[in-house]
Amino acid sequence: MPPRSIRGRLTALVTLLALLLLVPTGIAEAVIGRQAVADGIWLEVRQQAGITAALVRAGQLPDTTRPQVDGVPFVQVVDAANRVVLASPQAAGWPPLSSVHPPAGAPEADLKSCPRFSGCLRVAALRVTPAADSPVVYAGRQAASVGPFEQFGRFFGLQEGVLTILAAWATWKVTGRTLRPVEEIRADLAAIGGDDVSSRVPEPSGQDEIARLARTVNGTLSRIEEAKRGTERVLMRQRQFVADASHELRTPLAGLRTELEEAQMHPGETDLPELLDQALFDVDRLETIIADLLLLARVDSSGEAERTRVDLSDLVEAQVTRRLDRLPVRVTAEPGVHVTVVRSQVARVVANLLDNAQRHARRSVEVHVKRDGATAVLTVMDDGPGIPAAERERIFERFTRLDTARSRDHGGTGLGLAIARDVALAHDGTITACESPSGGACFTLRLPGDDAEMG
Template sequence: MKRFFSSVRARAALGATAVVAVALIGAGAAVFLSLRANLTEQASAQAESAARRVAAQLAFGTPYANLDLPDGEDHPVQVVDREDRLRAASEDLEQITGTGVAAVQPRPSLAPDGDDEDDDRDDSDPEIGEISDRVWHASGKATVDGDTASYRFAAVEVTTREDTTVTVYAGAPLSATEGAASTALTSMLIGLPAMVIVVGGVTWLATQRALRPVEGIRQEMAAITASEDLTRRVPEPETHDEIARLARTTNETLAALEASVERQRRFVADASHELRSPIASLRTQLEVAAAHPELLDLDGAVEDTVRLQDLAADLLLLARLDAGERPGSARVDLAAFVREELSQRVADRIAVGAETEDGIEVTGSRGQLARVLGNLVDNAQRHAKSRITVALRREGALAVLTVADDGAGVPEDERARIFERFVRLDDARTRDEGGAGLGLAIARDVVERHGGRLSVGGSPDGGAMFRVELPLD
């Protein structure tokens, strides 16, 4: 049972069924009560009309014995004075409740030809022969000629020509009201469960059909997880709904994951390849030194060790960048930063010229930005002929740092690849002695982490010019 209720299809069907059931019950109750009220109101109007017809006869002086009373089964009537004495009643009336007076036969002492008659009264007296505008209603039962039924009673006061105030009770049958209400209630009791079952079934089938692609996506994702085959894709429905968008997004995620895993594999393979060379060289030198100490190339061993150290540092920085490491929030004065970094490069092959504009500050990591500048200048040192220029200027909302040289430059069709990891072009520009092809990749990643952009183009001196754009705060 718990597993059943954990199903989206089951919860959707039950939820829709519950909502429809509540709505139908509410609507059915409202319709039933409204129908019953309308029918009762009609019966009340019929009873009032019958009572006023009898009251009109009394107001015009008709004696109690001569009253033209309606049929007792349709409209049972009682005429009662203020002392609750029955003056007149419908023929064959045997029992009555709901009027307040249980008597059904007038007492002989109250015969209509008694002393109550007064033929000398002035017919124009406004106090005599008056019917009250007020009316009271009540429900009860009456037995007429052996048949008992429910009635809606209306009570109207009337003052006769003899200045006697009496109350006329007249009833209207509620059989039509009860019959219609019973029919409506029976129809609702039969129809409501049927409609709820239909709604539940339709919702179940519709939800099953709607969730069928989701089950296909789930099965394919389970298969991908089991096989670890990231080249597979989940099926995309030929619709334009949320499930189709979910499938497309899932496939896009799988494609990005596949690309990321592939980049990671290439990175590990390339890193292993780059590490193997200096490690093999260092091992060879140590083995030779162990056998022949006099042949130890100490400078070469130190150079290979430094190369390993730099490569390890580069790999560690790339790993931190790939893990999402964010730059710091320190303020960096780029002009002072450039001058300080270049002043420490005393052993460079070519002196570096600087053209800086003061007052340019960015937010970020000074150490990472120093790595960017150092990698770009190192790259220029390996390929420049006689001139390297570092320039800093403001362009709108950007701080622009350029490193230009007069070397061979970078072919246009290779300018996108040069920032990939472990990529070294075959031309003279990247045939260096110690580079692993990570410097420019690190520079690009650091700049992008700072919200900027690194690109390469041609320099005025004919070589390459690397352009760093960083947003100003």
């Protein structure tokens, strides 16, 4: 069964590779070394045989009793009748080392002889002269003389085994040290719960894969934390919105129910036309609040396919025309200020800003439409009481009414400016509140202009 951990797998792989490399190398070293020793032995016995044959040819037979090459103790001169005529002290009294007589055409031969009175020998046989009755010189040494190399080979085998073990141990230690940060990252990630993602994993120094992994993990945790915060903010905003909506809807419903119950309890004292007028007023208010809530729900889901190219100046003129029965509105609009928007939503923003301005203005309202570089700008100003600087951001929150306009009978639902802000953001625009030159309120809507005419 293969190891489960990466550390174990790498160690096993390196150990296998070490064995695959070192074992054949050791075998090759043993074979080559043995052959080198054997070749050296053959060279020595040949050298001794040559020296002895030269002495025999020179008539110096008595001198051949002492080998001239160290390590070659066995020397014999054998005549054509296979009789030993001369032998070294170590080979004295021995029968011929071999019965092989090299022919004249091949005067030298390498032999391996294993006589009963001695161990196996490596023997060089050399014919002294080409004559038919030429003696033959035999020079030999023990074949067991390769034993020291065999011990050397065993040393090499032991060394290769030690190297394999060291390679496995070093791989295990180095891999463990290298993968330690990964284990720390894993442990830290396992300890991070769903309720708290603020923890971070340790980041090793350097630019290697593990360091980049740690930075990526921390970056992902940061994004998850930010997304969680955003989700929590959205949920809190939704809960607050639901609470506010419930409160806003409960008031007209409660009033409507009270009026109907009183009429039911005292039908004779009920002024039916007045009751119907008041009930219709409450129903209209409910309908307006529900319509605004539905619009807010649709703003974020508006797709690019619903957007069309609109002339903002024409759109403002059309909305102003519908409100000529109220306070006068003075419009200054550049022609051809085009934007690509959801027409119904932007029309609702313009309507809300105009209604808000006419509701709070004393004498008149001013509207300006112009280009500002690549941006279309709509400004709506009134000469009413204005908006305190500390409240200019809060008024865009849903169901927010300032003290000067808190009366629900005044006409507002508290959603008009919230709708304007959400529509502006959905179209990559902005809406801000400031003070008009006359001291009243001023609202500025900025939307990205149409690229065909604005640059």
